[in-house]
Amino acid sequence: MTIPDDWKTDSVRSNGVSLQYYRTGEGPPLVMAHGFTDSGRCWExxxxxxxADYDVVTYDARAHGRSDAPETGYSPTDRVADLVGLLDALDIDDPILVGHSMGGSTVALTAAMHPDLPRAVVLEDPACMLDIPEKDPNVRVESVHKSVREWEQKGVETIADEYRAERPQLARRLAVARTECRPAIAEISRTGFGAAAEIFPDIAAPTLVLKADTDPETRAAHLDTADRLADGRLVHIPDAGHCIFRDQFDAGYAELRTFLRRI
Structure with a gap:
């Protein structure tokens, strides 16, 4: 699938695997980590x-998009090593790190393990803050394997049709991303995403957390967790679900731009 004319794409060797990345714009570096079953192109x-204001880099996580899919290496710390290796390979210093869902947890843990690395952190409904039901790891893995098989059988056009009513502009991007997922992504569901309460106290960089809307009791719990950040702010976006920049782009983007202007 093509990318916008002003994007360039290439691959780098990071943590023993080839990671595909996409780059466009000029300014301070801003690096984006996508969610589970997406790709770097889904951030379009x-x-x-x-x-217009940043040197923006997105990339395909291992077993996603056009990146390698080794049999092993899907723990949270592996994903951190992938991201840090990408930054090193591209000679990126002092980046703003942005992550959604799985990528949000990757970014949060990267900032916690390497507190002097990011200039700032933005977490879009990070997986480490989701209330994911407990299941036997083997059951989770088989569920993901089943989804990957179904996407392969359906193909891009059928999947895109399923998304068009709700995500008309991104339907084909999302469909391509699903069909590019390799079975190895299931290992991510086996190892998990970590817990924000454990990660947040070690993040020193200014941090914005954008959360899906929810009930008052859950919002209060989210705010309590965000209080563990040294320099953080959590905002619940009204009427947004898990994909905030797809559900309520204008509201999410307004919060993001306000945050970026302050750092």
């Missing part, structure tokens, strides 16, 4: 807005 609408 937000990248297009940010590229």
């Amino acid at each position: 609408p937000l990248v297009e807005e940010l590229a």
